[in-house]
Amino acid sequence: MKRMLHVLAIAFVVFLAACSNDNSETNGKNGEATYVFKLGHVTQESHVWHQTALKFGEELEKLSNGRMKLQIYPASQLGQEKDMVQQLETGSLDFGFLTNAYMSTREQSLNAWFMPFVFSNLEEAAKMRGSAVANEMLKELESQGLIGFDFIFAGNRHVLMKDGFVNSPNDVKGKKIRIIGSPVMQDFWKEIGAGPTAMPLSEVYTSLQTGVIDGVDIDLDALVTEKYYENAKYLTITNQMTFPAVVVMSKQKFDSLSLEDQEIVKKAIQAACDWGVNEAIARETKNLETLKSAGVQVHQLEQLGDFEKVAKKIQEKYANESPVIKKFLEEALQK
Numbered sequence: 001m002k003r004m005l006h007v008l009a010i011a012f013v014v015f016l017a018a019c020s021n022d023n024s025e026t027n028g029k030n031g032e033a034t035y036v037f038k039l040g041h042v043t044q045e046s047h048v049w050h051q052t053a054l055k056f057g058e059e060l061e062k063l064s065n066g067r068m069k070l071q072i073y074p075a076s077q078l079g080q081e082k083d084m085v086q087q088l089e090t091g092s093l094d095f096g097f098l099t100n101a102y103m104s105t106r107e108q109s110l111n112a113w114f115m116p117f118v119f120s121n122l123e124e125a126a127k128m129r130g131s132a133v134a135n136e137m138l139k140e141l142e143s144q145g146l147i148g149f150d151f152i153f154a155g156n157r158h159v160l161m162k163d164g165f166v167n168s169p170n171d172v173k174g175k176k177i178r179i180i181g182s183p184v185m186q187d188f189w190k191e192i193g194a195g196p197t198a199m200p201l202s203e204v205y206t207s208l209q210t211g212v213i214d215g216v217d218i219d220l221d222a223l224v225t226e227k228y229y230e231n232a233k234y235l236t237i238t239n240q241m242t243f244p245a246v247v248v249m250s251k252q253k254f255d256s257l258s259l260e261d262q263e264i265v266k267k268a269i270q271a272a273c274d275w276g277v278n279e280a281i282a283r284e285t286k287n288l289e290t291l292k293s294a295g296v297q298v299h300q301l302e303q304l305g306d307f308e309k310v311a312k313k314i315q316e317k318y319a320n321e322s323p324v325i326k327k328f329l330e331e332a333l334q335k
Contacts, residue, residue, distance in 0.1 A: 042099065089146070100246055111183060113125075120278060122242065133327045151279075161175075162231070177197065178207065178218075241287065
């Protein structure tokens with residue numbers, strides 16, 4: 001019964017969003033079009049992606065002299081990401097901050113961001129954001145009815161365990177590690193010898209609490225905002241992958257805008273994403289201090305050891321499958 005009520009609640013919110021979106025364009029005082037855009041994402045309101053969405057709304061309103069406003073639906077209020085993509089394709093949702101994990105299941109080249117142990121910190125990952133090869137990935141999304149504008153980050157990925165730190169693959173062998181449903185993450189943890197267990201954020205807290213999983217592949221911002229550290233106290237700073245979101249807009253909606261309004265949207269997104277990336281980098285340090293204050297034991301992985309063999313195997317596999325990933329790796333590893 002609870003599940004049915006939850007499904008009905010989501011359907012009702014989606015219905016309201018779709019209905020209100022039909023009337024999102026009206027005429028302003030001077031005959032100019034005015035808009036109330038809709039944006040959906042999966043994180044909590046304290047997360048850096050939501051704060052970036054708020055910044056985007058501010059920039060839209062400022063650059064359009066109040067003609068454009070933004071309504072934000074956080075924490076999967078409009079359904080899971082597959083639902084939001086469908087809404088974007090049909091034009092009933094205007095913008096999405098979608099995890100690269102989900103989008104990489106729809107566009108293979110996006111797996112480039114998840115190549116293991118390429119970025120030793122978030123600053124290195126952010127440098128690839130404006131590269132030609134990153135823009136090539138975004139361009140490929142047009143075939144899915146999406147305009148890809150940019151990448152923002154939650155942070156690099158680390159490992160939180162209920163019992164002990166991670167210094168080698170042996171420390172997680174046979175352990176159930178929560179991952180996001182990404183092909184690369186699945187391959188990476190299987191190659192290490194762990195049991196990768198895909199599940200949504202909403203199930204992780206109780207799964208740690210009840211012992212369904214032994215650890216989590218996680219970024220620090222999600223770790224702080226979701227409070228998983230209340231059920232697991234051993235954090236190893238591994239930087240095994242970075243974790244972006246893909247900033248997209250419904251192509252149908254974008255194409256309906258005037259050239260002037262398209263430019264306003266582009267500039268607002270650029271300003272918000274620049275702010276969001278810098279905020280995410282700053283939060284890496286703040287979040288780590290927050291976790292230490294909360295009693296989390298923190299350990300830095302100093303030597304890759306056998307992890308390096310796994311990383312090279314995964315990199316070679318995906319580079320052979322995609323020329324874009326190969327190009328991305330060549331450029332990123334030179335930085």
